[in-house]
Amino acid sequence: MTAQNKTLLSARGLNRSFGAVVAAADISIDISPGERLCLIGSNGAGKTTFVNMITGYLKPTSGQIFLDGEDITPLAPRDITRRGVARSFQIPQLCLHLTVLDNMLASLHCSQASRSFFNSSHDPVAVDASRKLLDSFGLLMHAARPVLELPGGVRKLLDIAMALTGQPKLLMLDEPTSGVSADEKFATMDTVINAIDRGASGHPVTVVFVEHDMDIVARYASRVIAFYSGRVIADGSSASVLADPEVQRYVTGSVKSTAEAFA
Ligand SMILES: Nc1ncnc2c1ncn2[C@@H]1O[C@H](COP(=O)(O)OP(=O)(O)OP(=O)(O)O)[C@@H](O)[C@H]1O
Ligand SMILES: [Mg+2]
Numbered sequence: 293m294t295a296q297n298k299t300l301l302s303a304r305g306l307n308r309s310f311g312a313v314v315a316a317a318d319i320s321i322d323i324s325p326g327e328r329l330c331l332i333g334s335n336g337a338g339k340t341t342f343v344n345m346i347t348g349y350l351k352p353t354s355g356q357i358f359l360d361g362e363d364i365t366p367l368a369p370r371d372i373t374r375r376g377v378a379r380s381f382q383i384p385q386l387c388l389h390l391t392v393l394d395n396m397l398a399s400l401h402c403s404q405a406s407r408s409f410f411n412s413s414h415d416p417v418a419v420d421a422s423r424k425l426l427d428s429f430g431l432l433m434h435a436a437r438p439v440l441e442l443p444g445g446v447r448k449l450l451d452i453a454m455a456l457t458g459q460p461k462l463l464m465l466d467e468p469t470s471g472v473s474a475d476e477k478f479a480t481m482d483t484v485i486n487a488i489d490r491g492a493s494g495h496p497v498t499v500v501f502v503e504h505d506m507d508i509v510a511r512y513a514s515r516v517i518a519f520y521s522g523r524v525i526a527d528g529s530s531a532s533v534l535a536d537p538e539v540q541r542y543v544t545g546s547v548k549s550t551a552e553a554f555a
Contacts, residue, residue, distance in 0.1 A: 298324070298325065299322045299323065299324060299358075300323050300324060300325045300359070300360065300461060300462060300498055301321075301322070301323040301346065301357070301358065301359050301377070301462055301498075302321075302322045302323075302357070302358040303319055303320060303321045303322075303342075303345070303346065303355065303356075303357050304320050304355055304356045304357070304358070305318050305319070305320055305354065305355040305356070306318070306319040306320070306342070306345055306352040306354075306355035306356075306357070307319075307352055307353050307354045307355055308341055308345060308350065308351075308352050308353055308522075309353065313336075313522075314521065314522040315338045315341040315522050316338050316341050316342060316345065316352065316522050317521075317522040317523045318355075318523070319338075319342060319355070319522075319523075319524060320524075321342075321517060321524070321527075323462070323498060323500065324498075325461075325496070325498050326496065326498055327498050327499070327500075327514055327515055328485075328499050328501075328512055328513055328514040328515070329498075329499070329500045329501075329513065329514070329515045329516075329517065330500075330501055330502070330503050330509050330512070330513035330515070330516045330517070330530070331343075331500065331501070331502045331503075331516075331517050331519060332502075332503060332504070332506075332509060332516060332517070332518050332519070332533075332539075332543055332544075333518055333519030333520055333542075333543055334520070334542065334543055337519040337520050337521065337522070337543075338519045338521070338522040338523075339466070339502045339519055340382060340466055340502065341522070342519070343379060343464045343466050343500070343502065345357065346372075346377060346464060346500075347369055347372055347373070347377055347379045347464060348364070348367055348368055348369040348371070348372040349369055351365070351366075352365065359372075359375055359376065359377060359461075359462070360375075360376075360461075362375070364377075370402075373403070373458055373460075374403075374458070376458075376459075376460050376461035376462060377460060377461070377462045377464065378455040378456065378458055378460035378462070378463050378464070379455060379463070379464040379465070379466065380448075380451045380452045380454075380455045380463075380464075380465045380466060380468065381451060381466055382466040382467045382470060382502075383471075384447045384448055384450065384451035385451065386439045386447060386450060386451060386454075387439065388438070388439045388440040389438055389439075389440060390438065390439065391435065391436055391437060391438055391439070392426065392431060392434045392435050392436070392437055392439060392442070392450055393419070393422055393423070393426070393435040393436065395439060395450060395454060396422040396425060396426060396450070396453065396454055396457070397418055397419065397422050399454035399455075399457045400418050400421060400422055400457045401418075402457075402458075403457045403458030403459075404458075421457075422457075423435065424492075425453050425456060425457065425492055425493070426453060428453075428487040428490060428492035429449045429450070429452070429453040429483055429484075429487050429492070430449070430483055431446065431449060431450060431453060434446060434450075444471035444472060444473075445471070445472040445473065445476050445480055447471075448468055448469070448470075448471060448472055448480060449480065449483060449484070452465060452468060452484055453487070453492075456487075456488075456492055456493035456497070457493075459493045459494050459495045460493065460495075460497060461495065461496075461497065461498060462497070462498045462499075462500065463488070463497050463498070463499050463500070464500045464501075465484070465499065465500070465501040465502065466501075466502045467501075467502050467503065467504070468480065468481065468484060468501055468503075469481060469503065469505060469508060470504070477505060477508060478507075478508070478511070481508055481511070481512055485499075485512060501513075506534060506544055509530055509534070510530050510531075510534065513530045514529075515527070515528065515529065515530075516528065516529070516530045516533040516534070517533070518533055518536070518538075518539045518542075518543050520538070520542045520543065525538045525539065525542065525543075526538060526539050
């Protein structure tokens with residue numbers, strides 16, 4: 293096995309329920325370095341649950357998660373982040389009253405726990421690193437503006453740029469284009485992927501993203517996994533998964549949600 297096809301992250305037999313709702317049923321997924329893996333599925337299919345389990349925000353009731361061969365299942369989110377798994381959220385987690393630059397500096401501070409935020413905000417090295425990341429996401433022009441003045445698309449980009457401050461190996465983006473207007477979705481994804489490909493964080497980054505827009509999926513994913521009712525129902529190239537009859541029935545076709553399917 294070469295270094296290139298070595299597994300970066302391995303999820304083995306993950307299970308998680310909420311009462312009678314099965315959000316993850318025996319999920320086993322291996323992710324290789326360099327993949328652009330897209331998770332698709334109708335509302336409630338279990339995509340965010342998977343992201344939450346990998347990043348430590350939610351513990352599986354059974355199963356294990358390995359990062360570079362190390363069992364990270366019991367670790368707290370901050371310890372998983374420090375080992376190289378970063379994420380953005382379906383709804384951006386930003387300090388709305390702080391400026392864009394201060395949000396970035398706060399994120400940098402959190403990824404480098406030894407510094408105080410006061411020191412980060414007055415440290416020219418931290419300010420320079422923050423401004424460079426903002427620049428690679430086309431956000432430098434907004435640096436001095438409070439986040440609450442900015443539209444949804446800019447907030448999404450900032451949340452993603454902030455996830456890169458810790459120089460992650462694996463970046464998990466939960467619906468990077470949700471809340472972004474239809475005519476800006478491709479530009480948003482272009483900005484994110486170009487920034488990552490140009491080495492904005494200083495390291496190669498493997499990307500997992502959740503997406504509902506199949507045009508985005510087809511353009512940006514090197515691999516697609518379809519979830520339905522907490523299960524993986526298809527895994528492969530975007531062309532093969534989007535042509536799969538079960539995916540067409542339960543994800544992209546007439547059955548819009550898990551709840552409707554069982555109604
Ligand atoms: N903390 C929780 N408490 C109770 N139920 C939950 C919790 N988190 C998720 N669920 C349930 O688990 C199922 C899977 O939810 P999940 O958020 O993973 O779906 P999703 O695929 O991300 O959907 P969406 O596309 O709407 O974001 C849903 O039925 C959801 O209501
Ligand atoms: Mg979700």
